[in-house]
Amino acid sequence: MNPEPDPSKRPAFLFAGKPAVTDPILPSLHASHSLAGPAPKAEGAAHTRAVRGDLAHVRYAGQIFVSHYAVPMPRTVGAAGAALHAAGREDAEIVGTLAAGETFNLLDKAGGWGWGQQGEDGLVGYLPLAALEP
Numbered sequence: 001m002n003p004e005p006d007p008s009k010r011p012a013f014l015f016a017g018k019p020a021v022t023d024p025i026l027p028s029l030h031a032s033h034s035l036a037g038p039a040p041k042a043e044g045a046a047h048t049r050a051v052r053g054d055l056a057h058v059r060y061a062g063q064i065f066v067s068h069y070a071v072p073m074p075r076t077v078g079a080a081g082a083a084l085h086a087a088g089r090e091d092a093e094i095v096g097t098l099a100a101g102e103t104f105n106l107l108d109k110a111g112g113w114g115w116g117q118q119g120e121d122g123l124v125g126y127l128p129l130a131a132l133e134p
Contacts (some may be wrong), residue, residue, distance in 0.1 A: 050117045050124050055108055057117065072105035072116065075132040082131035084123055088113030096123040104132060 050057035050072075051064055058069040077098045085092040088111060098104060098118055104127065106116040113126045 047124055048117070048121055050105075050107060052115070055115075057105075057107060070107040072107055075104050075106050075114075075116075077102045077104055077127075078131055078133050080131065082127045084118065084125035084127055085113075086125055088115065088126040092126070095125045098127065098131075106132070 049060075051060055051066065054066060055068045055070055056064055056066045058071050060066075061069045077100055079100045081100050081102075082098045082104075083094045084096040084098060086095050087093075096118065103119050104114070104116055105119065106114045108115040109129055112129055114129050114132065115124075115126050117124045
């Protein structure tokens with residue numbers, strides 16, 4: 001039996017036409033959309049678009065279709081700084097580093113790892129939750 005595929009590896013989809021959502025925090029319940037096809041993948045592991053196959057930053061609501069949208073939870077990187085990884089594991093490629101005191105906008109956390117974005121428009125990736133201040 002094949003294991004369940006990782007939901008974060010699913011493709012995101014683009015909406016066709018103009019986005020009907022004007023406020024990404026409170027989208028219109030009456031907006032209708034159709035899908036235009038898979039969203040293009042960000043080039044390279046170190047991208048700045050906070051979109052996975054299962055989750056996206058709420059700013060992409062009405063533009064990209066995924067099963068969940070998250071409002072970022074700003075966290076501060078601890079005194080030791082942190083390496084930003086392409087996946088939530090120690091042996092994953094390091095796509096960047098975050099300095100102590102820098103803001104990391106946490107969008108998801110699981111298994112001791114957090115996925116999110118460096119500041120508002122920086123690199124997107126995973127870091128150990130222990131690297132963030134409580």
